[in-house]
Amino acid sequence: MMNAPARGFTAEEFQARTQRAQALMAAQSLAGILLTTEPELAYFSGFQTLFWQSPTRPWFMFIPASGKPIAIIPEIGAELMRHSWLDDIRTWSAPAPSDDGISLLTDLLLPFATRGQKIGMMKGHETYLRMPLGDWERLISALPDLEIEDATGLVQGLRMVKSDAEIEKIAHICAVGSAAFSAVPSFIHQGQPLEEVFREFRRTAIGLGADNTPYLVGAADQGGYADVISPPTTRPLRAGDVLMLDTGCIWDGYYCDFDRNWAIGHADDAARRAYDVLWRATQAGIEAARPGNTCRDLFTTMSKVISEIDPSGGDIGRLGHGLGLQLTEQPSHAAFDNTVLKENMVLTIEPSLSYGDGHMMVHEENIVVRPSGGHLLTKRAEAELPVV
Amino acid sequence: MMNAPARGFTAEEFQARTQRAQALMAAQSLAGILLTTEPELAYFSGFQTLFWQSPTRPWFMFIPASGKPIAIIPEIGAELMRHSWLDDIRTWSAPAPSDDGISLLTDLLLPFATRGQKIGMMKGHETYLRMPLGDWERLISALPDLEIEDATGLVQGLRMVKSDAEIEKIAHICAVGSAAFSAVPSFIHQGQPLEEVFREFRRTAIGLGADNTPYLVGAADQGGYADVISPPTTRPLRAGDVLMLDTGCIWDGYYCDFDRNWAIGHADDAARRAYDVLWRATQAGIEAARPGNTCRDLFTTMSKVISEIDPSGGDIGRLGHGLGLQLTEQPSHAAFDNTVLKENMVLTIEPSLSYGDGHMMVHEENIVVRPSGGHLLTKRAEAELPVV
Numbered sequence: 001m002m003n004a005p006a007r008g009f010t011a012e013e014f015q016a017r018t019q020r021a022q023a024l025m026a027a028q029s030l031a032g033i034l035l036t037t038e039p040e041l042a043y044f045s046g047f048q049t050l051f052w053q054s055p056t057r058p059w060f061m062f063i064p065a066s067g068k069p070i071a072i073i074p075e076i077g078a079e080l081m082r083h084s085w086l087d088d089i090r091t092w093s094a095p096a097p098s099d100d101g102i103s104l105l106t107d108l109l110l111p112f113a114t115r116g117q118k119i120g121m122m123k124g125h126e127t128y129l130r131m132p133l134g135d136w137e138r139l140i141s142a143l144p145d146l147e148i149e150d151a152t153g154l155v156q157g158l159r160m161v162k163s164d165a166e167i168e169k170i171a172h173i174c175a176v177g178s179a180a181f182s183a184v185p186s187f188i189h190q191g192q193p194l195e196e197v198f199r200e201f202r203r204t205a206i207g208l209g210a211d212n213t214p215y216l217v218g219a220a221d222q223g224g225y226a227d228v229i230s231p232p233t234t235r236p237l238r239a240g241d242v243l244m245l246d247t248g249c250i251w252d253g254y255y256c257d258f259d260r261n262w263a264i265g266h267a268d269d270a271a272r273r274a275y276d277v278l279w280r281a282t283q284a285g286i287e288a289a290r291p292g293n294t295c296r297d298l299f300t301t302m303s304k305v306i307s308e309i310d311p312s313g314g315d316i317g318r319l320g321h322g323l324g325l326q327l328t329e330q331p332s333h334a335a336f337d338n339t340v341l342k343e344n345m346v347l348t349i350e351p352s353l354s355y356g357d358g359h360m361m362v363h364e365e366n367i368v369v370r371p372s373g374g375h376l377l378t379k380r381a382e383a384e385l386p387v388v
Numbered sequence: 389m390m391n392a393p394a395r396g397f398t399a400e401e402f403q404a405r406t407q408r409a410q411a412l413m414a415a416q417s418l419a420g421i422l423l424t425t426e427p428e429l430a431y432f433s434g435f436q437t438l439f440w441q442s443p444t445r446p447w448f449m450f451i452p453a454s455g456k457p458i459a460i461i462p463e464i465g466a467e468l469m470r471h472s473w474l475d476d477i478r479t480w481s482a483p484a485p486s487d488d489g490i491s492l493l494t495d496l497l498l499p500f501a502t503r504g505q506k507i508g509m510m511k512g513h514e515t516y517l518r519m520p521l522g523d524w525e526r527l528i529s530a531l532p533d534l535e536i537e538d539a540t541g542l543v544q545g546l547r548m549v550k551s552d553a554e555i556e557k558i559a560h561i562c563a564v565g566s567a568a569f570s571a572v573p574s575f576i577h578q579g580q581p582l583e584e585v586f587r588e589f590r591r592t593a594i595g596l597g598a599d600n601t602p603y604l605v606g607a608a609d610q611g612g613y614a615d616v617i618s619p620p621t622t623r624p625l626r627a628g629d630v631l632m633l634d635t636g637c638i639w640d641g642y643y644c645d646f647d648r649n650w651a652i653g654h655a656d657d658a659a660r661r662a663y664d665v666l667w668r669a670t671q672a673g674i675e676a677a678r679p680g681n682t683c684r685d686l687f688t689t690m691s692k693v694i695s696e697i698d699p700s701g702g703d704i705g706r707l708g709h710g711l712g713l714q715l716t717e718q719p720s721h722a723a724f725d726n727t728v729l730k731e732n733m734v735l736t737i738e739p740s741l742s743y744g745d746g747h748m749m750v751h752e753e754n755i756v757v758r759p760s761g762g763h764l765l766t767k768r769a770e771a772e773l774p775v776v
Contacts, residue, residue, distance in 0.1 A: 007622075050603050051617040053636065054716040055514050056709070076705065079615040093705050095720055097513040123522035125485040126443050134511035134538060136521075150522060195599075202600065203591045211583075211619075212590065214602060215438050227467040229439040231599075234395075248441065317464065317481050321444070328442040332483055 002176055002209045005168045007252045009046055011085040013165060017158065018044055021063055024154045031117035033063040033151050034109070036130040039325040040122070043159055044069045045084045048253050049077065057094040058101055058131040062108060072104050102135055106142050113146035120151025126330060127152055156330040160322055160339075162346050166254065167368055170324065170346050171377045173210065173251040174258070174366050178379035180205040180249070181260045185388045190239055190264060194220055195232040197245070205249050215248030215257070215327050223268050224359030228352075239265030242385075244362065248327040255327050257348050258364040258378050263387045273309065274355045275385035278363040281305035281351035282381075285320065285333070289347060289367055289374030295337040302333070302351040310353035320350035323366055345369040346377070390564055390597045393556045395640045397434055399473040401553060405546065406432055409451055412542050419505035421451040421539050422497070424518040427713040428510070431547055432457045433472045436641050437465065445482040446489055446519040450496060460492050490523055494530050501534035508539025514718060515540055544718040548710055548727075550734050554642065555756055558712060558734050559765045561598065561639040562646070562754050566767035568593040568637070569648045573776045578627055578652060582608055583620040585631070593637050603636030603645070603715050611656050612747030616740075627653030630773075632750065636715040643715050645736050646752040646766050651775045661697065662743045663773035666751040669693035669739035670769075673708065673721070677735060677755055677762030683725040690721070690739045698741035708738035711754055733757040734765070 021044070025033065035041060038052045041061045052059070060072040071081050074094035081089050090104050112119055129136055140146065162170070180201060187200045197220075202213045218232065219225035220243040228246065237243065246259035261275060281302045288301040302319045318337075322329035323346050331339035333350070341347075347369065352362040363381060367374030409432070413421065423429060426440045429449045440447070448460040459469050462482035469477050478492050500507055517524055528534065550558070568589060575588045585608075590601045606620065607613035608631040616634065625631065634647035649663060669690045676689040690707045706725075710717035711734050719727035721738070729735075735757065740750040751769060755762030 048619055049617045050605055050619070053603050055516065055714060056716050056720070057705075058516075074705070076617060080618050095513065095705050095722065097724060100513070121521065123525070124520055125483065125488070127520050128443065128446075129517040129521045129524075132512055132515050132540075133509065133517045133524075134540075136517075137511070152520075152522075198599075199594055202594050206587050206590050206594075211586075212602070212604075213600070215441050216600075217438055229437045229464060230468050231436055231438070317445075317462070317483050326443060328444050332444070334483065336485060 001207070002172070002179060004209055004251065005172055009165055013163060014044060014046060014085050018063065018069060020158055021154070022066060024158070025063070025065060025120065028120070028149070028154060029118055030120045030149065030151065031065050031112050033120035033155070035061045035063070035122065037122065037127070039159070040155060042253055042325055045071065045081070045086055047081055047084055049080060051077065058135070060101055060105060070108070072101055072108065100135060102139055105139055109143055109146055113143045116145065116147070118147045118149050120154065121148050122152045122155055123150045124152030159324065160330055161342050161344050162324060162368070166324060167344065167346060169252050169254040170256065170366070173249050173254055174256040174377035176205060176209045176251065177247055177249045177256040177258060179208045180247070181245070182379070184245065184260065184262065185386070188237060188243070188388060191236045193234040193236050194218070195234055197237065197243070198232045201245060201247070205247065209251065210249040211251050213247060213249050216245065218243070218245040220244070220264070224271055224274070224356060224361060226358050226360060228360065228362055237264050240268070242267070242271050242361070246362065246364065253325055255323060256366055256378065257323050257327050258366050259362055260381055261361065261363070261385060263385050265387070267385050267387055270356045272385050274353060274361045277305060277308050278351050278353060278361055279381065279383055282349050282363045282365055285349035285351060286365065286367055286374035286376065289341060289349065289369050291341055291343050291369060291371060293341050295331045295333045295339045295341070296335055298333040299335055306351055306353045309355055312354065319352070320348040322346065323348050341369050343369055343371060347374070349374065389595070390560070390567060392597055392639065393560055397553055401551060402432060402434060402473050406451060406457060408546055409542070410454060412546070413451070413453060413508065416508070416537070416542060417506055418508040418537065418539065419453050419500050421508040421543070423449045423451070423510065425510065425515070427547070428543060430641055430713055433459065433469070433474055435469055435472055437468060439465065446523070448489055448493060458496070460489055460496065488523060490527055493527055497531055497534055501531045504533065504535070506535045506537050508542065509536050510540045510543055511538045512540030547712065548718055549730050549732050550712060550756070554712060555732065555734060557640050557642040558644065558754070561637050561642055562644040562765035564593060564597045564639065565635055565637045565644040565646060567596050568635070569633070570767070572633065572648065572650065573774070576625060576631070576776060579624045581622040581624050582606070583622055585625065585633070586620045589633060589635070593635065597639065598637040599639050601635060601637050604633065606631065606633040608632070608652070612659055612662070612744060612749060614746050614748060616748065616750055625652050628656070630655070630659050630749070634750065634752065641713055643711060644754055644766065645711050645715050646754050647750055648769055649749065649751070649773060651773050653775070655773050655775055658744045660773050662741060662749045665693060665696050666739050666741060666749055667769065667771055670737050670751045670753055673737035673739060674753065674755055674762035674764065677729060677737065677757050679729055679731050679757060679759060681729050683719045683721045683727045683729070684723055686721040687723055694739055694741045697743055700742065707740070708736040710734065711736050729757050731757055731759060735762070737762065
């Protein structure tokens with residue numbers, strides 16, 4: 001078990017986050033922001049429960065122009081929410097298919113509609129509406145004068161730059177993940193079904209201090225793998241396989257997201273070369289992760305190295321992303337993303353490439369943006385493909 | 389490690405599910421159903437990936453009036469989807485904020501709009517729209533003539549009644565969960581922080597064969613607990629505590645969802661009495677889970693026993709629910725739910741009550757509806773509050 005920092009955040013931190021949001025809202029003439037999704041409720045209140053896994057009940061939060069956020073939540077969450085810094089907690093006995101919070105929301109929002117004020121919602125890229133679409137349609141038809149504007153950029157912009165306390169949590173779970181990856185050679189062996197490798201990795205990561213390992217994907221095949229999002233099979237590890245494990249472990253609500261590759265028994269030249277190119281692409285990405293550079297710059301920098309053996313850069317669509325309360329967050333290291341890097345952004349550096357006969361390989365590290373470039377939160381992968 | 393059934397389903401099973409949907413669609417004059425959510429894509433295709441945890445990419449499936457479902461998905465998922473029974477897989481290189489599948493969907497749906505045909509979407513209770521609201525608004529404004537009808541009841545009605553192969557999977561994960569709960573007395577002790585109890589439970593369940601333990605909530609406090617959705621604290625177990633653990637373990641995409649209670653060192657009369665009432669309420673619920681009875685009947689039957697000490701029946705809003713590809717599914721054992729039970733529905737029986745000074749207690753078992761009543765998939769909880 002690794003030593004962990006304190007759980008939770010101070011009320012001052014939630015207040016500072018809320019006030020930063022409110023300053024941006026004022027600049028955008030928003031009288032409030034209505035939120036429906038787990039990471040946003042956690043960001044502004046610290047409310048953390050696995051109960052989100054049940055689709056039965058919607059949860060809402062409203063950020064007013066000033067003062068504390070307002071929770072509009074099922075009664076089952078009231079006791080937990082009362083431990084947060086919030087004062088105004090409005091509840092109903094959910095599930096109630098005929099009125100799952102809609103009349104509470106209507107009461108809350110009607111004065112804004114009447115006054116002709118604008119409300120923000122997250123409607124953009126990487127968001128979704130975590131409530132029934134039919135309820136949403138009923139809500140907006142009950143408030144025909146309510147003007148709704150996209151607040152995706154505002155909220156994502158805040159969440160991208162992490163506080164010291166957030167970075168401490170992410171650094172901790174990255175350290176736990178690094179220790180779990182370091183242990184992999186001690187528990188894998190030829191003949192072991194891939195699903196047992198997954199099982200042992202999860203038990204190891206939890207034993208080292210992860211709250212859980214919600215995300216674990218990977219693959220193993222002769223000379224390389226062809227897919228990076230599949231669940232494990234019962235296929236046994238064989239000499240000549242390249243094994244990849246990619247994990248999102250979680251601690252106190254914050255994720256790591258990185259991977260490691262191993263050759264089983266021996267490695268062929270093509271796999272060694274792919275590994276070397278990706279290791280150097282990662283290195284170039286880490287060094288380029290300085291304030292002032294853009295995500296597009298990171299993409300271009302890594303693509304240049306990748307193009308030594310793969311001009312396409314693979315079809316994954318991006319070479320890394322933000323990280324924090326979600327396994328993947330804004331921004332994206334992609335040609336389309338001109339987000340300017342700022343100090344204290346936490347990012348994955350994740351180059352991938354195609355090689356040989358339908359093989360692909362992915363590398364991934366987690367960093368925090370510092371003036372001198374990316375500061376590693378993960379223990380850097382070995383410079384040459386490790387043979388186990 | 390417990391012996392597991394085979395993973396996956398036959399193509400015949402997916403075909404049968406699709407044809408049952410298509411028969412209901414014909415009766416409702418639907419020319420197709422557009423789906424955006426993980427359990428529905430899994431139900432009709434077997435597509436299973438933890439990649440859903442990343443909010444970056446939307447995934448779509450369209451069930452036409454006849455023939456196989458059509459996948460409209462990010463290129464990163466194409467390799468995995470090609471292993472399913474589907475033939476028509478349309479992909480784009482996501483993420484692409486300017487067009488994340490929207491032009492592919494427009495091309496697919498335009499002929500239906502032109503012909504004035506109706507399309508189904510899941511817009512009702514316990515659903516959400518897993519795509520950006522802004523993209524949804526763009527899609528429907530590009531298809532002003534498309535008539536969209538709620539298909540929630542149609543899809544949920546199909547998913548509620550499980551096939552033999554689905555029941556086998558749920559029975560397996562319930563057996564794994566039961567074995568993990570049986571092991572709890574062997575690893576808990578006074579002075580142990582609750583978060584260590586959680587960690588050890590997860591490692592045990594995975595070691596016994598769970599793919600993961602995505603859901604684990606619980607509480608422990610003197611004479612009883614007050615909240616059932618919180619993450620664990622570092623508070624050590626003490627003599628006089630009532631400890632509750634409630635888990636959703638998963639195997640091959642299917643969940644168990646049940647809990648167990650223990651007294652630490654000794655139990656007081658109030659906790660013993662609450663346990664006894666809930667055990668009998670559960671028993672009454674299991675016996676009433678016969679085809680022809682309604683969910684409301686189950687609620688009433690359990691409420692009658694609960695009212696021996698708690699006239700309110702607690703504020704959780706329902707006394708159980710469906711179970712399968714999701715931790716909680718339709719139907720709900722609540723006064724508002726008149727769903728008629730059918731053979732092979734898999735349900736939780738989950739009575740709860742309030743007692744003493746702000747304490748609550750929850751019991752939960754998982755059953756499959758059989759002509760003679762609920763058939764237990766979980767190993768029945770002990771009839772008296774176990775003291776550890």
